[in-house]
Amino acid sequence: MTAMRGPSKSRTPPPIGESPVMARAHEADLRDLRFRSLIADEDWTTLSPAIRRRFTKRLQPGTSAVFVGTVIETRMSRLGWVLAQAARLIGGPLPTSRAKCLASVVSVTEDRSGGGQVWTRLYARPDGFPQTVNSAKRFAGPTGLEEHVGGGLGMSLDVAVVDGRLVFSSRRYFLRLGRWRLPLPGFLTPGTLTVTHGETGTNRFAFILTVRHPWFGTLIRQEAEFRDVVDA
Numbered sequence: 480m481t482a483m484r485g486p487s488k489s490r491t492p493p494p495i496g497e498s499p500v501m502a503r504a505h506e507a508d509l510r511d512l513r514f515r516s517l518i519a520d521e522d523w524t525t526l527s528p529a530i531r532r533r534f535t536k537r538l539q540p541g542t543s544a545v546f547v548g549t550v551i552e553t554r555m556s557r558l559g560w561v562l563a564q565a566a567r568l569i570g571g572p573l574p575t576s577r578a579k580c581l582a583s584v585v586s587v588t589e590d591r592s593g594g595g596q597v598w599t600r601l602y603a604r605p606d607g608f609p610q611t612v613n614s615a616k617r618f619a620g621p622t623g624l625e626e627h628v629g630g631g632l633g634m635s636l637d638v639a640v641v642d643g644r645l646v647f648s649s650r651r652y653f654l655r656l657g658r659w660r661l662p663l664p665g666f667l668t669p670g671t672l673t674v675t676h677g678e679t680g681t682n683r684f685a686f687i688l689t690v691r692h693p694w695f696g697t698l699i700r701q702e703a704e705f706r707d708v709v710d711a
Contacts, residue, residue, distance in 0.1 A: 522640035544587040548705030559698030570629025644677035
């Protein structure tokens with residue numbers, strides 16, 4: 480699947496005279512533990528403090544987490560390019576250009592109605608307006624996490640820690656039509672979509688998106704680097 484606007488440099492102190500147990504509970508109230516609950520304790524502790532902070536930052540109403548960076552490269556096979564252009568019909572959730580070394584901005588806000596978060600990504604283009612990609616992460620479904628894009632298309636996501644990096648992988652695609660939720664057979668999907676979040680330096684992280692088809696191999700691979708935007 481972060482730059483969080485915040486975190487605040489100071490924590491709200493617990494009430495005077497509060498016990499250590501209640502103090503820890505008070506601190507937990509200031510964090511969002513929804514991502515944390517999807518990962519085993521022994522895996523969570525292998526993540527860097529910065530990654531743990533990004534994925535436990537509680538977003539209050541009217542606030543957002545913001546990350547700025549650069550798309551290092553985007554590679555597409557011919558079929559991947561066709562897939563990306565066709566996906567414009569449902570809002571363009573995939574990169575549509577092979578351009579590189581262009582600016583990108585990601586913002587995350589709380590989605591109260593959907594019980595999750597809205598992620599908005601802006602990708603600069605060589606000409607014209609940036610490409611805007613909107614998706615919603617919701618803490619629901621068989622794996623506990625889903626990604627919803629346009630046109631009612633969504634996917635269940637598995638979350639894992641691999642070599643100190645946080646990895647999100649699609650397990651099952653589905654189409655949501657009103658109250659109906661229809662699983663999509665494999666031949667109607669682009670294959671496995673994987674997003675990797677790994678630390679690259681102080682307040683910096685790499686974002687790697689890959690779409691890999693079981694028959695046609697890697698269709699799309701995009702690599703970008705972002706840094707946290709913090710309050711002055």
